[in-house]
Amino acid sequence: MADVFHALDDETRRIILDELSARDGQTLFEICSVLAMRHQRGLTRQAISQHLAVLESAHLVVTERRGRSKFHYFNPGPLAEITGRWPTEKRTE
Amino acid sequence: MKIALTSLFVDDQRAALAFYTDVLGFTKGHDIPLGEDFWLTVRSPESPDSPEILLEPSSHPAVKPYRDALIEDGIPLAQFAVEDLQSEYDRLTAKGVVFTQAPTDIGTAMMAVFDDTCGNLIQLVEMKQV
Numbered sequence: 165m166a167d168v169f170h171a172l173d174d175e176t177r178r179i180i181l182d183e184l185s186a187r188d189g190q191t192l193f194e195i196c197s198v199l200a201m202r203h204q205r206g207l208t209r210q211a212i213s214q215h216l217a218v219l220e221s222a223h224l225v226v227t228e229r230r231g232r233s234k235f236h237y238f239n240p241g242p243l244a245e246i247t248g249r250w251p252t253e254k255r256t257e
Numbered sequence: 258m259k260i261a262l263t264s265l266f267v268d269d270q271r272a273a274l275a276f277y278t279d280v281l282g283f284t285k286g287h288d289i290p291l292g293e294d295f296w297l298t299v300r301s302p303e304s305p306d307s308p309e310i311l312l313e314p315s316s317h318p319a320v321k322p323y324r325d326a327l328i329e330d331g332i333p334l335a336q337f338a339v340e341d342l343q344s345e346y347d348r349l350t351a352k353g354v355v356f357t358q359a360p361t362d363i364g365t366a367m368m369a370v371f372d373d374t375c376g377n378l379i380q381l382v383e384m385k386q387v
Contacts, residue, residue, distance in 0.1 A: 187361075191331020193370065194358045201363035209330075231372065232328045233357045 165249075168242045171222035177215050179203055181224060184238035191233050192216070260308045262298065265335055266315035266324065267375035270297050273312045276374050280352050281337075283310075301337075310335070315376055324376055331357050333370050333380035342367045342383035 171177055176199070183198050184190060190198075196212050199205040207215075216236060219225035226239045267273035277283045277299045286298035286309045298309040315321070327334065339345045342360050346369055350356065357378060358370035367383045 187359075191357055191370075193331035193333070194361060197363055197368065198361065201365065231355065231357070232325065233331050233378075234329050235357075 165242070165245060167222040168224065168246065171218050171224055174215070174218075176205055176207065176212075177219055179205070180212075180215060180219065181238055184225065184236060185240075188237050189228075189230075189235040191235060195236065262309050262311050263335070264311035264313045265373075265375075265377055266317075266320045267312045267373075267377070268315050269375065270295055270312055270314060273297075273373075273375040274299070277310070277312065280349070280354065312375075320376075328376075328378055331370060331378065333378040335377065336380040336382055339381050339383050342369055342381055345369075345381055 172181075179199065180195060183195065192209065192213065195216070196207075196209055199207060199212060216225060220227065223239055223242050226237050227234050228237065229235075265273075274285065274288075274297060278285060282302070283299040284302050286300045287296050288298075289296040294314045297312045299312065300309045301307060315324070324334075346356065346360050349371060354371050354374075356369055356371045358368070360367050360369045365387075366385055369381045370378050371381070373379050
């Protein structure tokens with residue numbers, strides 16, 4: 165769970181998750197274009213690759229090959245672990 | 258100095274000619290036999306003065322690793338301009354063209370990326386009116 169908090173502790177990585185949750189299955193090229201043009205985040209492709217690697221190691225992003233390209237998907241599973249441990253509604257007992 | 262020609266490596270020149278003419282709608286420029294291959298170009302009927310594209314054989318050993326790495330990351334090797342991206346997307350998907358990136362709003366433009374079936378990704382761009 166520590167990996168998840170570390171992965172979320174960065175605005176660029178949060179924007180990447182926003183974009184993937186809005187449209188799942190993006191190539192590195194699409195993620196770079198959207199970050200640069202829609203969010204004015206002019207990062208190098210290498211820097212964005214590193215952000216994606218952090219998200220992948222926290223299992224917040226998973227990749228899948230389709231044809232000859234690699235696509236990135238948002239995986240909300242680890243976030244469910246957080247709300248499972250600390251429910252968003254207070255327990256009434 | 259003018260830009261006259263730019264090249265794309267294609268796996269099969271005849272298949273590439275069919276895709277770039279029948280599917281995309283370009284017209285054949287030159288088609289000159291050159292040993293086992295051809296000096297083969299296409300141009301856009303919408304912009305006769307713009308550079309032609311040379312559909313060059315991909316047989317050189319450097320081509321495969323270069324293209325494999327770019328395609329894995331979804332990086333296109335050429336960019337074509339269209340008036341209406343959504344209608345081009347609909348027209349091409351109806352013909353079986355596979356897009357790695359559906360039309361995307363990037364602020365100043367709409368863009369999409371498709372597989373040209375010859376080993377390249379191609380970007381389509383529609384500039385927004387300002």
